[in-house]
Amino acid sequence: MQLGVSVIVCCYNSAERLPQTIKHLALQRVPSHIPWEIIVIDNASTDNTGVIADQEWNKYSKQVKFRVIKQPVAGLSYAREKGIENAQYEYMLFCDDDNWLYNDYISKSYEIMTSDPQIGAVGGCGIFEPEQPAWFEVETHKIAYVNGPQTWAKTEHWVYGAGSVYRKSIFITLRKENWRQITTGRLGNKLISGEDVEICFMIYLLGYKIISDDKLLFKHFVPIKRQNINYILNLHYWQSYTNVLLNSYYPILNHDERQIEKIINGWYWITAKTFLKQKVKCFFVKKPLTFKEKINYHAVLGTFAGLRENRERIIEHHNELHRILASVLNTIK
Structure with missing residues (x-):
């Protein structure tokens, strides 16, 4: 170039x-x-x-x-x-x-x-x-x-x-x-x-x-x-959603040798429980959420949605990454 x-x-x-x-x-x-x-x-x-x-x-x-x-x-x-x-x-x-x-x-x-x-x-x-x-x-x-x-x-x-x-x-x-x-x-x-x-x-x-x-x-x-609170809350939702997608990379970066299916599916059920607890809390607690609590809620919501909608995609993409990295690094050698 x-x-x-x-x-x-x-x-x-x-x-x-x-x-x-x-x-x-x-x-x-x-x-x-x-x-x-x-x-x-x-x-x-x-x-x-x-x-x-x-x-x-x-x-x-x-x-x-x-x-x-x-x-x-x-x-x-x-x-x-x-x-x-x-x-x-x-x-x-x-x-x-x-x-x-x-x-x-x-x-x-x-x-x-x-x-x-x-x-x-x-x-x-x-x-x-x-x-x-x-x-x-x-x-x-x-x-x-x-x-x-x-x-x-x-x-x-x-x-x-x-x-x-x-x-x-x-x-x-x-x-x-x-x-x-x-x-x-x-x-x-x-x-x-x-x-x-x-x-x-x-x-x-x-x-x-x-x-x-x-x-x-x-x-x-x-x-x-x-420049408003709703934009910030929406941003936290989608950043959490995105972080889920990036889990096709994290196990490789962190040298985590567990099967990707076990990592993603285990995280999904833990997040589902956290999400349900948040929903119950919002229903029974009548006082308004603080701004920090709203951010946490939107983050959990984004994580849960990301896992619910993309588990298979993440697993497939993770396996493809291994193929690409092996091919490129072998070529360099």
């Missing part, structure tokens, strides 16, 4: 958010020796996302390749696949449509990735940027909005997708092995997440490092409609 940075902006009905995002890309200070490009993926938008993207970029006199590519299949993972397929350079920077990158983001990303060929993914440091001053509950849970240093990156082997940088060559290898993610990314009101975590897990299992760097700064713009 040619060394350089492909900035991939995945968009679904992003016409209102794109102007500031594109402005911050236009303000990037990139040395002349670093090739880079911008790819906007219009993911089944029903507004004029593609038109706005072109109009905004044309406001700036930048000699940088800029493309808008349509992906009619809805879903963040499909949008990212289209971006990966069309990326010209080895380093792929996923900039969400609400990420405002500091003006040295691209140059620093390039420097970090070229400094060590074993870095498979690097994450940045998001700064919570609410459209209006946040309520107390929102402020105290702003980590859910992509915020702050990713101190867990080296030990837990993942970084969030916003502002993250990956090596395209790794995805080419995985595509040859027909690797498919069990997570899908967000689909409409279903805030299924974890596709970024899953990507990192797979990269780590192939022998690469997953790191974060606090010098990679960006603001994460949060609109008013996402």
Whole structure:
């Protein structure tokens, strides 16, 4: 792969958010020796996302390749696949449509990735940027909005997708092995997440490092409609649901040699009992739940739904992972 940075902006009905995002890309200070490009993926938008993207970029006199590519299949993972397929350079920077990158983001990303060929993914440091001053509950849970240093990156082997940088060559290898993610990314009101975590897990299992760097700064713009308690509760539900799906990876990461069927089915029955206890408590206890209790309830609900709906998928995907890892690692040897 040619060394350089492909900035991939995945968009679904992003016409209102794109102007500031594109402005911050236009303000990037990139040395002349670093090739880079911008790819906007219009993911089944029903507004004029593609038109706005072109109009905004044309406001700036930048000699940088800029493309808008349509992906009619809805879903963040499909949008990212289209971006990966069309990326010209080895380093792929996923900039969400609400990420405002500091003006040295691209140059620093390039420097970090070229400094060590074993870095498979690097994450940045998001700064919570609410459209209006946040309520107390929102402020105290702003980590859910992509915020702050990713101190867990080296030990837990993942970084969030916003502002993250990956090596395209790794995805080419995985595509040859027909690797498919069990997570899908967000689909409409279903805030299924974890596709970024899953990507990192797979990269780590192939022998690469997953790191974060606090010098990679960006603001994460949060609109008013996402600054409310219901959004936070919904987010906790779907994060718990997603965590269930990622259990196709956890036994491999943790060197757990138990049969995957025993792990998943045992967890399902334990969660079912916990869920029933929560329902009984909510029915008999008349006082309103505290915000923390509501979060716990939604987390249990999401876990139970994830296990009820996906046990067979997780088992099948786990077995497929063993095949892929054996094939790729034997090829490397």
